Amino acid sequence: MDEYVDLLKTNDLKITHHRLAILKYLDDHRTHPTAEEIYQHLKKTNPGLSRTTIYNNLETLSDSHIIQRLTICPTEHRYDFNIGMHHHFICKECGDIIDVDFQCPTVSSIKKHVADQGHRIEEVHGYFKGICKDCLEKKRREQSE
Amino acid sequence: MDEYVDLLKTNDLKITHHRLAILKYLDDHRTHPTAEEIYQHLKKTNPGLSRTTIYNNLETLSDSHIIQRLTICPTEHRYDFNIGMHHHFICKECGDIIDVDFQCPTVSSIKKHVADQGHRIEEVHGYFKGICKDCLEKKRREQSE
DNA sequence: TTATTAAATTGTAATGATTCCAATTTAATA
DNA sequence: TATTAAATTGGAATCATTACAATTTAATAA
The missing domain is CATH 1.10.10.10 (Winged helix-like DNA-binding domain superfamily/Winged helix DNA-binding domain)
Structure with a gap:
């Protein structure tokens, strides 16, 4: 505490x-x-x-x-x-947001590119949208009924 | 048309x-x-x-x-x-969203990583938050008054 | 420990983007 | 030209968030 x-x-x-x-x-x-x-x-x-x-x-x-x-x-x-830089996956079906444990090595060069345009970057966000594993399995089960 | x-x-x-x-x-x-x-x-x-x-x-x-x-x-x-994959920069000051013309070569491997977990990816989004060039200049001008 | 004060908390009302819905109109097809 | 499913409409409802004014409290100094 x-x-x-x-x-x-x-x-x-x-x-x-x-x-x-x-x-x-x-x-x-x-x-x-x-x-x-x-x-x-x-x-x-x-x-x-x-x-x-x-x-x-x-x-x-x-x-x-x-x-x-x-x-x-x-x-x-x-x-x-968790304020450390990390990406997310958000499920369109259930709304769950899952951490993506994969560091993107390109971020620094994109940040440099944006900064070179004159903008000041304070936050970096990356995320994927789709259907999560659990919802996909639920759908498959429903279809095979 | x-x-x-x-x-x-x-x-x-x-x-x-x-x-x-x-x-x-x-x-x-x-x-x-x-x-x-x-x-x-x-x-x-x-x-x-x-x-x-x-x-x-x-x-x-x-x-x-x-x-x-x-x-x-x-x-x-x-x-x-523009539905092609591209990142954005959003200004916290004026709210403008600016296109980031910089392809991220790492996307495909991160997508593979997420897909390997069993999720289905339908959209990829990357964006930066901060203060845009114009707003930074406006602030500088205001301070030097 | 107590008094002071700026900041935190509260509850209610207001806001504002978005969705819902039932009635009406219309684009596409036969 | 008739049919019908889909599109449009406008007003009402929803719901996350913010605004605000009154009250309480954490931090500081006496």
């Missing part, structure tokens, strides 16, 4: 119960949850919790680059405790 | 005035417009046009892969006439 305290301190953010709880939840659930999922979970042990607090803090934590906001989902934002 | 007719015919979609107008607008405006921008423009020459028609057709055209929907913007969808 001290790890989260340090993260907040380093970024000059006040240590609040909610922030620690949000960080712990995201650290424990690497499924790229939505604000609503986080809210529903934390509300159980903290009935007075406001949805706005979740939104405020997810923004604050994202702005401080303690977590990262994924905007690859068409309907809602998703949040990731 | 026949080009657009062919696109629709090939995909077994009815040839309607609105669809042709949407395709022409997207072809002429490679700025990745929003549904609202397209609606506002086409309404000028077609007052009876409904916003829902724009939404319906953008979905239909995206589903048929005649155009592509970009979901990289946190607040709204953007649409691209």
Whole structure:
């Protein structure tokens, strides 16, 4: 838990119960949850919790680059405790977002290309859209019935 | 204009005035417009046009892969006439989306890696977030005042 | 420990993109 | 020209997110 305290301190953010709880939840659930999922979970042990607090803090934590906001989902934002550069796969069927554990060696040269145009890069995102393994298998089972 | 007719015919979609107008607008405006921008423009020459028609057709055209929907913007969808694989740069300041003309040679091997996990890939997206050249210059000018 | 203050939290209301739906119109076909 | 499935329409509904003003609290200094 001290790890989260340090993260907040380093970024000059006040240590609040909610922030620690949000960080712990995201650290424990690497499924790229939505604000609503986080809210529903934390509300159980903290009935007075406001949805706005979740939104405020997810923004604050994202702005401080303690977590990262994924905007690859068409309907809602998703949040990731892992701020290291990594790609994602998003399933059009079930909406799951899966980490792609494959470093792209070309990124640095593309970044250089973009920077050479005069733009300042702050984030790099790569993702694939399609149908995940589980949903494909479910479909196959349904068809062979 | 026949080009657009062919696109629709090939995909077994009815040839309607609105669809042709949407395709022409997207072809002429490679700025990745929003549904609202397209609606506002086409309404000028077609007052009876409904916003829902724009939404319906953008979905239909995206589903048929005649155009592509970009979901990289946190607040709204953007649409691209260019369905060829290409990356984007999105400015956090002005919201502009700029094409990145740089083919990533690594894509095929990452795709293979993801496919080997059992997932089916249908779309590939890469984008950078940051501050564009124009906004950087504007900021510099403001600071030196 | 206590007082101070800027920041965090709260709940409600507002926003705004998108979708839903039922009625009407139209493009494609026979 | 008649038929019909698909497209269009407009208004209502949805739902994630934001705005806001009042209240509470974490951090700091006395």
